[in-house]
Structures are given as structure tokens and as C-alpha cells.
Amino acid sequence: MTSAGDLVVFRPKRFALPMWAVLLGLVLRWSGRAIWWCLRHPVATGSAVVALWLFVEFGWSGLVVPLVLASTASAVWRWRDESSWWTWLAGPLLGSFRRVFVYRRVWREAMTLCRLADTYDHRPVLPQLLRVRSDQALDVLTVRMVRGQTPEQFQAVSANLAYAFGRRHVRVYSERPGDPPTRTGHAAWLLRFVDRVRYRDRPTLVYLAVVRTDALRTVVPPFDVPAVPDFTALPLARREDLRPWSLHLLATHVLVGGATRSGKGSVLWSLVRVLGGGIESGLVRLWVIDPKGGMEFALGRPMFARFVCKSFEAMADLLDEAVTVLRERQTRLAGTVRVHTPTEADPLVVVVVDEMAALTAYLQDVELRKRIASSLGLLLSQGAGVGVLVVAALQDPRKDVLPFRDLFPTRIALGLTEASQVDMVLGDGARARGALADQMPRWAKGVGYVILDGTPDPMRVRFSYVSDDDIRAMARQYPAPAHAADILAQVGRETAPEPARPPLPRKPSGPLLPESLRNLLDRDTGGEGR
Template sequence: MTTAGDLMVIRPKRFELPVWAALLGLVLRWSWRAIWWCLRHPVATCTAAVAVTLYVEFDWWGLVVPLVLVAVGSALWRWRAELSWWNWFAGPLLGWFRRTFVYRRVWREAMTLCGLAETYDHRRVLPELLRVRSDQALDVLTVRMVRGQTPEQFQKASANLAYAFGRRHARVYSERPDEPPVRTGPAAWLLWAIDRVRFRDRPTIVYLVLVRTDALRTVVPPFPAQTVPDFTALPMARREDLRTWSLHLLATHVLIGGATRRGKGSVLWSLVRALSGGIASGLVRLWVIDPKGGMEFALGRPMFARFACKSFEAMADLLDEAVEVMRERQTRLAGTVRVHTPTEADPLVVVVIDEMAALTAYLQDVDLRKRIAGSLGLLLSQGAGVGVLVVAALQDPRKEVLPFRDLFPTRIALGLTEASQVDMVLGDGARNRGALADQMPRWAKGVGYVILDGTPEPVRVRFSYVTDDDIRAMAEQYPAPADAADILAQVSRETATEPARVPLPRRPSGPLLPKSLLNLIDPKKGEEQR
């Protein structure tokens, strides 16, 4: 019995789970996890199943003999086709090993200390490491970002991530860094369909590239000269993944920024060597300006159609003549084509300028400096489409030194002295995306950062080193034609006449100002209007 004021405690009936049911639930739970792991890792699952089967059937010989055969086959494969060996065997195997025993071991610590871990509902949420793909020099980590993160957060922490994993260089790509391969053969349609899935756009994924072995420490030898140069892919440098970096020169201007003794000559001479076959055949005309009195380019004088190295007046004349060629081609090609196609009769004109600041900032003659700046502005704004290109190198990329640096679509940053100069050369945010051109070591002459077509992320490359003997041999083997300097003769050729235009009727209009204001400004004119 209960009376008023007594405390009543009502408890629901307690349900006790039998021990056998709890054990069954645990077994089902761990069995499902094991099945799911096997489905996510089919290669490891099949390898383990085959190994167990061979051991049961043939004892230890069933494991030793296949391992020996695989090792011998791997050695032969690498000897015959090392690139495919890395792509299909060594790369995935090394990537799996480094993902398991190197990156996952310190992943939580690295993400937390680098500021990439987030907190949601009072618990720590980390970016997920999906895959590691390795090659001879690089580790490419595929990372799924936490919801709400952007690739810019990873790019700002790229230097921290590099040192967190024991490396010196790291870059972050918002899109897959490699391009889909070109498929040929009867199974090309199937491989093309697979590539569409592999290379699809994945906004939640970023790719962290860590340089495991710096392949750019060794000097890059000159690339073989091409008889007919491909202006959309001129081989000039070696990338960190040991592939060749090629310059797309057609319909663009190139700016090379770098401190003194950092390898600007390597870039310029690599370009000259890539164009040497076209120079000899008359497909390319090099107009070279060397304000240092010829100290850089005098060795290759036979390859140049025009060369100015001592007189600034002659340099200004050369730029003015380039503008004349540009104007003539504009008149002749207008309404016919949008991009000039180089031919021997109508060659590509490449104006190469070393130490451009000597013409735009340090020249004491103000009138001559304004004249040069006017010609350069016209060439940079209008010359790319008609095949009159400018390739310029300078040490100081500030606006006061080069006011029209934004007119260079293609930019190359070698070793620089200040962090702010990196963004001046490559564009805003380039340093945050991994272009640490201001931290180049002493040995890194000819090492720089470039921007690949279509992607904002910089790529680190090393340009080939062309020795003085190589330059002399090029000048002897690939001289410019005897009539290379008379390209200005095409300016006088007949062009299409301007069509006659009927003038439109125009109504006579009165004064633009009212009479009261005209009287205040000029009383005499006001009286005349009356």
C-alpha cells in the first residue's frame, strides 16, 4: 500500500540478451567486416588464397618456386620495358607497401599537426587516405577531403606536409596530375571506357605529390634536335617523374624570371636547340637582343636572322621592324585564319630578349625607352596570333621594371630572391600551390617551376644544359639561311585593298551646350549663335 507523500520508483522490465545471441552478433559483425575487406582488396585476397592453396598442396616448395619465377619474370620485364614494369607491377606494389607501413602509421598525427583535421559533433574527423601510387621518384597520395574543406587548404599546408612525411618537396593538385593515355588497337574502346571512369572529375579528391627521390639533381643533357620542330611540344626539360616537359610555343609569349646565375641561359639555349631544325630550313626566324654586349648569344650568331647586342638604337629598330611584320600579317591574314601557321615562305618570328630590364627600366634615354616599351606592348598584345612571338628573360619581375608582365601567357620561374617574386612571375597564389622558387638550393641551376596547360598547379622541372661546345656545333650545323634577314621584304607585297564604304547620312546637330552656358564661356560666340 502507498500513501500520499511516498516516493514511487517505476522501472521497466529489464531484457537480458542471451549469451549465445551476443556471441552470434559479434561473429556476424566481424564476418561482415572481413568480407567487406576482402571485397575492397581483391588482389591481396586472391594472393593469400593462392599462397595457402599452394602451401597445402606442395608444402614450402609451393611458395618458394612461384616466388623465384616471379622474381625472374620481374627482372626480365624491367630489362625489356621498364616503364610498363613501373606502371603495372613495381609502382602499385611499392605504393601499397608505403601506404601501409609509411603513411598510414603517421597519418593521424600528420593531419592533426598540419591543421587539416576537423572537429564535428565533439569528435575528430580526418581526411581519408584512399590510395598511394609510386614510381621511380614520386609518391602520389589520393586523399578524400573532409566535407567543407577545399584544395586551397592543402596547398597552403604543402610545405608542412612534405616535412611531416620526411620529404623536402610536395605539391597538391586539385585534378589528377597525369593525363589519360592515348589508346590504340582492337581493345581501345574498352580501355577508353575504363579511362573515363579513372580520370573522371572528382571534386572531393585532392592529390598530394611527394618527391621521394629528387630526379633533378643530375644535369640534364641536351635533347636531340628535331628536323621539323613541333611548335606545340618542344622538348626542353625533365620533370620530377622523369618524363620530358615540352613547351607549347605556338601563339604564346614566354616570360623567364630568375636571379643571376640561376640558369636563364639554360632555358633560352634549350629553346634555341629545340628550334634549330626549323632555323636551318627557314621555318623559324630568330631575332635576338642581347643587351650584355653579346656575352650570352654571340656564340650562336650564325643561327640568328637578326642580332642586336651593342646599340640600343639598333635594338629599338629591331622591335619596330617586328611590329611592321606584325602589321603586314594582320592586314594579309585578317578574315582568313585566326592563328598563323608557320611555313618557309611565311616563317615564325621569335624575338628573344635577354635581360629585358635593361630595355624597359635601366635605359637612361627616356625617349628611346618609351619607344621600346611601345613596340613591346604592341607585340605582346597582338603578335601571338600572327606568328611574331616574344621570349624574354629578366631578373626583377616587379611592375616598375616590367609593366606589361601580365601579357605573357607562359611563364617560367627559376631561382628567385624573394617569396613575393614567385607570384609576380607565375601568378597570384603560385607559391601557396608549391612553387617555392625562392628556396632553391645552390646546386639547382636550371631548375624552375612551370605551369602546365589547363592546370593552375606548378610543376618542377630542370632544363637541359647546353655547353659552349654544343652551341658552336649547333651554329655550324644549323645556320640560318642566307636570305633570313630579308623578311621585311614581305611588308611591301601587295595586300587586299580596303573595301569602299558608303558614308551613313548624319543629321546636323546644334551646339552641345545651352546658350546660357555659351554666353558665360564666350560672349562673342553666344552672340553669333543668336
């Protein structure tokens, strides 16, 4: 019996399972998980099965002999082709090992403390580590984001992630870093189909490139000079994954921003070097402006078709002549092609300007500064399509120093002095995406950030170092032709005359004013207005 105020508790009836049913459920549960793991890791499962079979059939010799043979084959493979060895054997094996024993151990803690974990339905939800692929210098982690996350959230905590994994640098890419390889041979069609699946766009994934060993600490030697330069892929630098980074020079302008002693000369001389074969053959004309009195480029004077280093008036004249070449080519190529193709008869003209601010901001002569700015504006806005390109370097990328900064499609950021300058050079948000050009160490001469083609993600590279002896050897081996400075002689001689066009017939029209108003005006003016 209960009285008023008594608490009545209702408890559901508990159903007690027999012990054999509990054990059976646990066995089925763990068996299912084991089968699923084997299906997800066929290589590890197959290797374990083969090793077990060899041990049962042949004992310890069945394990030792295949291991020795495999090690020998691996050593020979690495000796013959180390790049493919890392791609197909060492990289996947090392990545699998580091995924289990390095990143898995700290994954939950790192995601939680870096504020990348969330809670849904009272349960913690973490980004999922799908794969780790390693090479000589990097671990590339493929991560599936939590629903509702964006790559910008990972980019904002890239420094936290680096130190959480015990490293100093982590790059975050919204698309898979690296371009699909070029396939040739009989099975190229199949491999291209596989690459189309591997490199397809996956908006739910983000890629973390963890710098395990900083490959950019060592000086990069100069690249080989091709006999005929490929203007769509000029090798200038080494990437963090030890692959070369190539510049697409055709139909673009290049801006190099960096503080004093940051290595801007490495960028410019690396470009001059890979163009050496084209300079010697006449396929490329270099017009060089060195406002520092020739301290940077005078060593390579024989390679330049035009060289100005002392007179600002002469520098303005050179830029005006480049505009003249631009106008002549526009008239000649209009209606024929949209992008100029360099030939020895119609070469690529590259105007190299060191310390651009000396021409656009620090020049005392106002009229001369306006004249230079006018010529540069025309070259940057109209010269890319007709093969008159500008490659400029400067220390201060502010708008009042370089008002036409946005007209440079290709930009390179070396060591800078302020965080805001990174976005000025590479574009808004570049520093938040990992381009820490304002935090360069002292040894990082020629180390900078570039933007990958087709993506907004920055990449860290180191440009090759071209010594003074290398420059002297280049000047002797790849001099410009004797007639290289005579390109202006083509202007006027090859320009097609403008065709005469008859005037279009016009229908006669009546007076614009009413007759009464015209008579009133004529009377007031006495007929003088006619």
C-alpha cells in the same frame, strides 16, 4: 519512504545478453569487415588464395617456382620497357606497400597535428587516404577531403605534411596530376573510355605528390633535336616524376624570371636547341637581343636570323621591324585564319630578349625607352596570333621594371630572391600552392616552377643544361639559311591592297540649330561664321 530533500535516482533496467549472443555478434561483425576488406582488395585476396592453394597442392615448391618465374618475367619486362613496368607493376605494388606500412601508421597523427582533422557530432573526422601510387621518385596520395574542406587548406600546410611524412617536399594538386595518355590501336576506343573515367573531375579529392627521391638533383642532358619541331610540345625540362615537360610555344609569349646565376640560360638555350631543325629548314626565325654585349648568345650567332648585342638604337630598330612584320601579317591573314601556321614561306618569328629590364627600366635614353616599350606592348598584345612571339628573361619582375608583365601567358619561375616575386612571375597564390622559388638550394641551377596547362597548380622541373661545346656544335649543324634575315622583304610585296569602298549614302538632315538662333548668330557675327 522518502522525505523532503532526499535524492531519488531512477535507473533503467539493464538487459543482460547471454554470452553466446555476444560472441555471435562479434563473429558476425568481424566477418563482415573481413568480407568488405576482401571486396575492396581483390588483388591481395586473390593472391593469398592462389598462394594457399599452391602450398596445399604442391608444398613449398608450389610457392618457390612461381615466385622465381614471376621475378624473371618482371626483370625482363623492366629491361625491355621500364616505363610501363613502373606504370603497371612496380608502381601499384610499391604504392600498396607504402600505403600500409608508411602512411597508414602516421596518418591520424599527421592529419591532426597539421590541422586537417575536424570534429563532428563529438567525433573526430579525418581526411581519408584512398590510394597511393608510386614511381621512381614520387608517391602520389589520393585523399578524400572532409566535407567542407578545400584544396587550399592542404596547400597551406604542404611543408608541414612533407616533414610529417619524413620528406622535404610535397606538392598539392586539386586535379589529378598528369595528362591522359594518347591511345592508339584496335582497343583505343575502350582505353579512351577508361581514361575518361579515370581522369574525370573529382571535386571531393585532392592529390599529394610526396617527393621521395629528388630526381632533379642530377643534371639533365640536352634533349634530342627533332627534324621538324612540334610547336605545341617542345621538350625542355624533366619533371619530378622523371617525365619530360614540354612547352606549348605556338600562339603564346614566354617570360622567364630568375635571380643571377639561377639558370635562365638553360631555359633559353634549351628552347633554341629544340628549335634547331626548324631553324635550319627555315621554319623558324630567331631574332635575338642580348643587351649584355653578346656574352650569352654570341656563341650561337650562326643560328640567328637577326642578332643585336651592342647598340640600343639597333635593338629598338629590330623591335620596330618585328612590329612591321606583325602589321603585314595582320593585313594578309585577316579574314582567313585566326592563328598563324608556320611554313617555310611564312616562318615563325621568335624574338628572344635576354635581360629585358635593360630595355624597359635601366636604359638612360627616355625617348628610346618609350619607343622600345611601345613596340614590345604591340608585340605582346597582338603578335601571338600572327606568329611573332616574344621570349624574355629578367631578374626583377616588378611592375615598374616590366609594366606589361601580365601580357605573357606562359611564365617560368627559377630561383628568386623574395617570396613576393614568386606571385609576380607565376600569378597570385602560386607560392601558397607550393611554388617555393625563393627557397632554391645552391645546387638548383636551372630548377624552376611552371604552371601546368589548364590548372593553377605549379610543378617543379629542371631544364636541360646546354654546354658551350653543345652550343658550338649546334651552331655548326643548324645554321640559319642565308636568306633568313630577308623576311622584311616580304612586307609590301605580299600585302594585298586595301579594297576601295564607295562612301555610304547619307540622308540629308536639317540644320542642327533653330532658324531664329541661326539668324541671331549671323547678325552678331556679320555673316562671317558661315
